[in-house]
Amino acid sequence: MNADGDTVVTPATVVTDRSRERGFSLLELMIVCAIIGIIANLAIPALYQALYRAKAAKIMEDYHMLSTMVHQHYADHSFYPADTGPGVEPPELTPYLENRLVWTHADYQYDWELWVDSSGDPTEPATGVLVGFSIVTYDPDLAAALHKLYKGVVLDTIPNHTTFVIEPYHS
Numbered sequence: 001m002n003a004d005g006d007t008v009v010t011p012a013t014v015v016t017d018r019s020r021e022r023g024f025s026l027l028e029l030m031i032v033c034a035i036i037g038i039i040a041n042l043a044i045p046a047l048y049q050a051l052y053r054a055k056a057a058k059i060m061e062d063y064h065m066l067s068t069m070v071h072q073h074y075a076d077h078s079f080y081p082a083d084t085g086p087g088v089e090p091p092e093l094t095p096y097l098e099n100r101l102v103w104t105h106a107d108y109q110y111d112w113e114l115w116v117d118s119s120g121d122p123t124e125p126a127t128g129v130l131v132g133f134s135i136v137t138y139d140p141d142l143a144a145a146l147h148k149l150y151k152g153v154v155l156d157t158i159p160n161h162t163t164f165v166i167e168p169y170h171s
């Protein structure tokens with residue numbers, strides 16, 4: 001205060017008064033939000049890609065297990081199980097799979113494909129497949145992850161089906 005009783009503002013009092021304030025300025029909050037947004041834009045797509053790779057790896061694991069069990073069934077009975085619809089386990093494979101395979105998932109289903117008639121002739125010779133394992137999904141990112149991961153023969157002849165060949169047809 002000066003002699004008249006007025007408060008005198010000096011640079012030292014401004015710094016002291018400012019340091020007593022709590023919180024952040026609008027500019028500081030905007031900068032922090034921008035940095036968080038940049039990090040999120042980088043991290044979220046990578047997390048989704050990791051999720052798709054994990055789902056595709058699980059599907060490939062299921063495919064390999066099913067392929068082994070199908071060949072075991074064929075060795076035991078000399079025929080392949082009958083074709084079923086999406087999400088339905090062939091009853092002939094139930095004793096072999098022992099509930100180790102879930103056929104219906106939230107964003108995809110498995111579909112057992114048998115393209116052979118009762119005489120053993122292919123019903124769809126143009127596909128080059130006698131027996132297949134299809135993944136039915138409406139998610140193109142999951143289908144792309146499957147194509148990227150699997151190095152064998154894959155068919156996309158049926159809409160929303162990615163079919164892995166278990167037994168090819170040779171004419």
